[in-house]
Amino acid sequence: MAHFPTNDIMTLVGPAPRFDLAESFGPDLHLHDVLGPDDIPLGYGSTAGDPGLRAIIAERNGVAPDNVVVTMGGMHALFLVAFILCDPGDEAITTAPVFPLARAALETVGAEIRTVRLNFDHRYQPDPADIRAALSVRTKLVSLASPQNPSGSAIPPETVRAILDAMREVCPDAYLLADETYREAVYGDDPAAPSLVDLGPKVVSVASLSKCHGAPGLRIGWAITRDPVLRQQLILGKFSTVISCSAVDEALACRVLRHSHRSRHDHFAACLASTAAWIRQNADRVEWVRPDAGAICCVRLHSDRFDDAAVSRFYDELASHGIRVANGTWFGDEARVFRLGFGLLPLQDLEAALAGVSAALDKESMA
Structure with a gap:
């Protein structure tokens, strides 16, 4: 077992x-904040996700709608990525400290985890040299978060580029998973940083409605990838686990994302x-x-x-x-x-x- x-x-x-x-x-949103008069059909939705919702997510991340797969929360996306990319015994790299459920997804699929320690005194920034030292030909996934949980510290794009360069040399088939759940949770007039998914075809971005948008009760998350093979596997993985998301959740998610933040x-x-x-x-x-x-x-x-x-x-x-x-x-x-x-x-x-x-x-x- x-x-x-x-x-x-x-x-x-x-x-x-x-x-x-x-x-x-x-603070959580309430149903009256987003409920509208439209009728919502209660049939099965699209496994990839409602087209309108995918279009909204795509626009906010600077990608095409076909790059987006809607999932049942961000954890579903994290698990599917780990399950698809890591066979038992494959190596995955993550950090410490880290959101424990992100690590648990890797442990659950049987990946051998190499942990890179992050340091309070260096603002929990990963050193590309430390990531490179942890890479091997068996590495299939490097899992990072930006901004990070628990610190809220974002990883600069130049650091991510250096990590991707090292991955291309040591383990060119590996993917970099960027958990960007907090990317849009900015302060006042601060602009949201661009999604890291733009840095290369091996970058997969994951996020959800839970942290930034005040709607963890709508179990909606997403994975973004420009790799058509991985996208197809994500759709098949979703179909094989939950078939589709709730039509009600997806309809309300559209309203949440259109809502002024x-x-x-x-x-x-x-x-x-x-x-x-x-x-x-x-x-x-x-x-x-x-x-x-x-x-x-x-x-x-x-x-x-x-x-x-x-x-x-x-x-x-x-x-x-x-x-x-x-x-x-x-x-x-x-x-x-x-x-x-x-x-x-x-x-x-x-x-x-x-x-x-x-x-x-x-x-x-x-x-």
């Missing part, structure tokens, strides 16, 4: 704390500014990696103020205040680092929650 790996992030689906700073998305981007900007101010106020005890996009960032407790015991007590003290953050160990990082989700709560509640985090810092700091 195959076994899916366990991970601590499953606590997110348990009882909610008063202030949830562990979540990685912004300006108020959401303004909310993220205000919450980011509040978080930055809190970091400055507590700079003697914490530091952070300022995110490039997304509703998340990584915060680190200073080692000269928090030993291992104090770190553990800090998390316990947060829980006593009804506050939850995402322990760095969930993602393969050290416990001294935690992911702070600043985008979910209303600004007033975020500031109250950060005050509670300050109180926990006051109590548990060694100095």
Whole structure:
């Protein structure tokens, strides 16, 4: 019997704390925000995805609609890519820290995983030389995220180009998977970075409605590839697992993506500014990696103020205040680092929650 790996992030689906700073998305949309008067047929949809929805996704990513395959959430896309490209024993490269379910998709299909460590002090940026050292002729997939989860740090295109150059030399049949779930979760007037799928035919982009767009309850994601053979396998894989997505979900997804995101981007900007101010106020005890996009960032407790015991007590003290953050160990990082989700709560509640985090810092700091 195959076994899916366990991970601590499953606590997110348990009882909610008063202030949830562990979540990685912004406020949820409600049905009345997108519901329209049109009648929606409840038959089977197209396995590749509704043509109108694929056209909208394609336009936002600078590709043709035929390059898009709609999936049942981003995890479905991650799993299909791993299942198609990695036979048991094939090598796949990913990073640590990383969103645990992205790694789980590789583990579940039996890939041998080579892990490249990313460093807080280098803003969690992958070094192309480290990726190259991990490549071999058996490498079939390099799985990265930009912006990353848990840090919100984006990978510059020149870094991705250097990685692709190394892959062409060492493992020319391998693909680079770019999880771009947070790409459009920008702050205020900031423009969204172009999709990395434009950097070459071996780049596959995956994203969903969940993090940027406030609609995780609509189980809609997508994979984008310019490789017609891989696209056909993605369609066959989807047909063999779920046949098609819900017609209702796809119709509502079209409305979500046509919906103006300006108020959401303004909310993220205000919450980011509040978080930055809190970091400055507590700079003697914490530091952070300022995110490039997304509703998340990584915060680190200073080692000269928090030993291992104090770190553990800090998390316990947060829980006593009804506050939850995402322990760095969930993602393969050290416990001294935690992911702070600043985008979910209303600004007033975020500031109250950060005050509670300050109180926990006051109590548990060694100095």
